[in-house]
Amino acid sequence: MIRVLKDKRIKVLFVMIFLLLMFVIFMKPCYAAGDVSGAIESAWGSAKGQIKSVVNNVVFPVIDLVLAVFFFVKLGTAYFDYRKQGQFEWTAPAILFACLCFTLTAPNYIWTIL
Template sequence: MKINRKLVLMMCLVLIGILTLSTTALASGTGDVAGAIEGTWIDASGQIKTVVNKVVFPAIDLILAVFFFAKLGTAYFDYRKHGQFEWAAPAILFACLVFTLTAPAYIWRILGM
């Protein structure tokens, strides 16, 4: 019985905390919620594009380049050991690297931004 009482008390405290710390989000005087969201998205989309173009894509490119050259090195050493060069993994990493290097040129047109 004490466990149920503690559980109910804890749930009430959490609910009171949520109600006191939350705020009501209101749209403009007309109540147009969709318009408020679209306006916020239009303002933020430029910043999102800048961050993705200058931070996210270069980070992905760097990671893929490191993996590509590491895999190329291991494939070369496997070639020296076994006499057969395995092209699949380096080719896939190279294709992904080319895709991410060229993505900023066309990805925003595909997304409609």
């Protein structure tokens, strides 16, 4: 038995089995008291207007600004790489442009999804 435990993989396996066994032995189910989904729905209903206005007027414009800056910086670096190497790489500017278009139009449809 001592000889078998000298292998590091066997030791790790025994430790993992021991930990799993301890988790199973000491595991205790936990239940929520009351109607949790009703509480969440009522909290969403009362804060919905404020959340919408903050997200539409603050969050989306900040994301749009960051993506626009990244897009134009990447477009400039791609142009300078084109002048240097003679090949224009479209992948990164195209992905940033698609993300920018998605976030610019997101306030129009995101609330119907949620």
